[in-house]
Structure formats: C-alpha cells, structure tokens
Amino acid sequence: HSRLEGLTGVCARLFQRTSEPFMPLPGKFSGAGVGLSTTATSLLFKLSRKMTQEEFLIELHRLCGQWHQKPYDFVHLPWAKLAVVNFISHEACASFFNMVKALAGLPGIGLTDVREALHQGLAANLGHFCAKCRQMSVYENAPLVFVDGATVPLALACQILVDSQLHAARSEPGARKQDFEAWAGYGSKCGLSGWGVGVKGSALVIEL
Known part of the structure; x- marks a missing residue:
C-alpha cells in the first residue's frame, strides 16, 4: 500500500505541472532529453x-490511475x-x-x-497495421480499438477509418460508437517493421 500511495503522489504532482512544449530528438529509445511534440x-x-494487451493496460492504469472513460x-x-x-x-498523451518518464525503470515498474x-x-496507426499486417492470427496479437471507451471490432474499425473513400466522406474526424454496432471482425499478425523502431542486439532503437 505504501508503494502505491507513493506512486499516486508522484502522479498527482505531475498532473499539476504546467506542460511545456517538447521537441522529439532522434536516436536510441532510451536517449536522454527525448521529449514530446506539441x-x-x-x-x-x-x-x-x-x-x-490486457496486462499492459493494467500496468498503465496501475501507474497512472483508473479512468471511467479510457483516455486511449x-x-x-x-x-x-x-x-x-x-x-x-x-493532453492525455502528454x-x-x-508520468511514465518519471517512473519508468524503477523497481516493480x-x-x-x-x-x-x-x-x-x-x-x-490503423492504416499502418492494415497495410503491413495481412496474416490472420490469434486475438492477443491484434490491436485493441476503442470508441467511447468500448472495444469495437478491428475489421470494422479498419474499414471505416482506413478506407480512403469512407474516411473522406465523413464530416467528423473520429468514429462514433454506433458506426461499429452489429459487426464482428478478427485480428491480424504483425511484426516490428514500419513502427519506427529497430532492433540492435537485444535493444529497441528508434529508426532515424
């Protein structure tokens, strides 16, 4: 409980900080001074x-608190x-x-x-996945897509958000929950290629 309370205190202080603009720097994943664009x-x-994915989301929420509506x-x-x-x-991204920059790498994190x-x-991100990942695979390998905090079928998400004609015809930038009702889809298998990351030895490296 004491560790969780300590992490909660750190997160609360970080939430109160005034965000400053960052500029991303190329290089290794762990490069010092790497920031975030505005x-x-x-x-x-x-x-x-x-x-x-589920274990990863549990870890995110363990560090940064629970949300009634998912911020992703x-x-x-x-x-x-x-x-x-x-x-x-x-704002949610920043x-x-x-918070993760402050806590990453600590014991138990x-x-x-x-x-x-x-x-x-x-x-x-969906467009890249659909372009690069064609083989059918198990659910655990497929992206999770949410609309209004609810999981929606991947196949329909790709159809609505990635298809150029459907996407161009929409008047609003995001999908609505009702757009995904009564559909079902499956995931796809994907590799590391194209996500802007490479492997050097056992380390992940940002591609320049």
Missing part, C-alpha cells in the same frame, strides 16, 4: 517483460516488450508521457521507457 497523441512504450483509442503490442498507444487527446511514436492518430 501535437503528439501516440506513444511507444518499452516494456520490462513480454505482456498481453488504440493499443497494440506489435513486438515483444513494445507497445503502441494512441490517446484521444494531446500526461502519460510525463513494468515500463522501462516511453517515446513519441512514428505514426500519430488512430487512423494513421
């Missing part, structure tokens, strides 16, 4: 161990010890970035680093 909504997380709409673990998350706003992602936004 419009970023997507982050890469380096994990201390292999996790499922895309979660994907395309590679062992790597997670990609798109948040519903830059809060997570600052399942996240070891965080970095701005190569692809930004729900549609961009």
Whole structure:
C-alpha cells in the first residue's frame, strides 16, 4: 500500500505541472532529453517483460490511475516488450508521457521507457497495421480499438477509418460508437517493421 500511495503522489504532482512544449530528438529509445511534440497523441512504450494487451493496460492504469472513460483509442503490442498507444487527446498523451518518464525503470515498474511514436492518430496507426499486417492470427496479437471507451471490432474499425473513400466522406474526424454496432471482425499478425523502431542486439532503437 505504501508503494502505491507513493506512486499516486508522484502522479498527482505531475498532473499539476504546467506542460511545456517538447521537441522529439532522434536516436536510441532510451536517449536522454527525448521529449514530446506539441501535437503528439501516440506513444511507444518499452516494456520490462513480454505482456498481453490486457496486462499492459493494467500496468498503465496501475501507474497512472483508473479512468471511467479510457483516455486511449488504440493499443497494440506489435513486438515483444513494445507497445503502441494512441490517446484521444494531446493532453492525455502528454500526461502519460510525463508520468511514465518519471517512473519508468524503477523497481516493480513494468515500463522501462516511453517515446513519441512514428505514426500519430488512430487512423494513421490503423492504416499502418492494415497495410503491413495481412496474416490472420490469434486475438492477443491484434490491436485493441476503442470508441467511447468500448472495444469495437478491428475489421470494422479498419474499414471505416482506413478506407480512403469512407474516411473522406465523413464530416467528423473520429468514429462514433454506433458506426461499429452489429459487426464482428478478427485480428491480424504483425511484426516490428514500419513502427519506427529497430532492433540492435537485444535493444529497441528508434529508426532515424
């Protein structure tokens, strides 16, 4: 309980900080001084161990508190010890970035680093997944997509948000929960290629 209370106190103090603009710097995932751009909504997380999406989300909420409405709409673990998350706003993204930066790597913490992602936004991350990941696979390997905090079928999310004609015809930028009703879909298998990260030895490295 004392450790959790301490983490909660750190998170509360970070929430009260006035956010300052950051500029992302190229280089290693763990590079010192790496910050966040002023419009970023997507982050890469380096994990201390292999996790499922559900285990990863539990770890995020353990560090940063519980939400009645999820502050993210895309979660994907395309590679062992790597997670990609798109948040519903830059403010939510920046809060997570600052909190994880402060706590990452401490004993008992399942996240070891965080970095701005190569692809930004729900549609961009889904588009990359649909373009690169074609093989059918088990559910654990597929991205999780949320609308209004509820999980929606991946196949329909890709159809509505990625298909250029449907996407261009929409008057609003995001999907609505009712757009996804009465549909079912399956996930796809994906590798590390194209997420802006490479492997050098046993380390994840940001591609320049």
